[in-house]
Amino acid sequence: MKRRNFIKTVSAASIVAASVKSNTFATNSYYRSKEVIKPPRLKKGDKLALVTPGSYISNKEKEKSIENLESLGFEVVYSDKLMLMNGYFSGSDKERADDINEMFKREDIKGIVCARGGYGCARILPHIDYNIIKENPKVLIGYSDVTALLYGIYKKTGLITFHGPVGISTYNDFSEKYFNDVLLNPVEELELTSSDSGNNENIYGLTTISSGIARGELVGGNLSIVVSLIGTEYDIDTKGKIIFLEEYVEEPYRVDRMLTQMIQAGNFVEAAGIALGVFRYCESKEENPSFTNSFTLMEVLKDRLSDLKIPVVYGLSFGHVKDKFTIPFGIRAELDSDNYKLKLLEAAVK
Secondary structure, eight states: OOHHHHHHHHHHHHHHHHHHHHHHHHHOTTOOSSOOBOOOOOOTTOEEEEEOSSBOOOHHHHHHHHHHHHHTTOEEEOOTTTTOOBTTBSSOHHHHHHHHHHHHHOTTEEEEEESOOSSOGGGGGGGSOHHHHHHSOOEEEEOGGGHHHHHHHHHHHOBOEEEOOOTTSOOOHHHHHHHHHHHTSOOSOEEEEOOSSOTTTOTTOSEEEEOOEEEEEEEEEEHHHHHHTTTSTTOOOOTTEEEEEEEESOOHHHHHHHHHHHHHTTTTTTOOEEEEEEEETOSOOSSSOSOSSOOOHHHHHHHHHTTSSSOEEEOOSOBSSSSOOOEEETOEEEEETTTTEEEEOSOSOO
16 A cells, blocks of 8 residues: 555544544443442342441441431341440441451442541551442442542442442431432433522531633542542542532631642643532631631632633532432532532443
8 A cells, every 4th residue: 555545544534533432422321431330229128338438436326327227128137346435436447347348249238338537447448348248239328538538449349339328317308318418310311400408517508619611520528538549549539520628627728728739730721520529517617716817718719710711519428418419429410610510421330
C-alpha cells in the first residue's frame, strides 16, 4: 500500500473509532469508568447484619438499631463482635474487619448495615478480604466515617455501596422512602428531591453555588474522610464524577482547609459536578471561636468552589440530618444545580 493511501485509511479508521467511542459515551446509560458489581436487591423479611466497623455502641444504641431495621420489615442478626469495646473502637482492627468479612461470606445474610460511624473504618481497610466481597456481593450501607468503607470496597471490588442511614439514624417517612426506592424497589431513573422540613438543620436551604447540569458517577461522602484518603491506595479517580460531600461540626476554616487540599490535589480538576449535602454545625463557634473574625460556611464554599466551572449545589438531603437520601456510590446520575435536583440514571441493585 502506498504511504499516502495508508495514511488516509488509518485517518479514516481513527475518525470512525473516535466517533463510535463518543457516541457510546453519549448514548449508553451504562457507560462507566470501571466495571461495577450491583448487589441483589433487598426484600422484606431478609436478614440484615448489624456491624460496628468504627466506634463502639451502647446497649441502648444496639436496641434502637434493631428496632429501626425491624420496623422496615427485616430480620436483624449480629455477631458477638457487635458490642466489643477497645478504647474508642468496637474491638481491634482485625476483629472489626473479620466481622465485615464474615457477614459478606454468610449466605443467609442479604445486606449489611453499619450501626454507627464514629472513627476507625479507614484502619480496617487493609484487613478486609476483598475477594470474599467480590464473590458474595450484597448491600452495605452507612455514612459519616463509613465513607472509608464505601471508598475502599468500591476501589478494590467495584461493588456499588450505599451512603445512607446507619442503624441509630432517624428512620422517618422521608428516609424510609428513599431506602425502599433505592434498595427494594429499583427503577431505571429515580429523582431525589430534597426535604424542606429540615430548616433548623440546614440554615442556608438549597443554594446554587455554580449553575449547570452534570452527568457522571456518584462518589464521595464525609469531607473529612474523603480528604484523609487522598494519596492512599483507596482513593478514587474523580475524573468525570459527581462528587457528593457532607460535613459535621467543623468550623469554616477547617472546611476551607479540606476543600483547599482537594483543590491542590487535583480532585476537582476534571470532576463533572459537586453535590453538597448539609454541613451541619459548621459555623464559627459562638463560645471560644478559633478566630474572632471568621468567614461563614457559605462564604467559604463559594470562595473555594464557585470558580471551578462545574455545577455546584448546596443543601441536598444527606449528611448528619434526619431526612436522608440513600445514595448509591458508583452509579451514574445527573445533577441539576439550578433546580436542586439529583437524579439516579440507573438502578443500583439487580
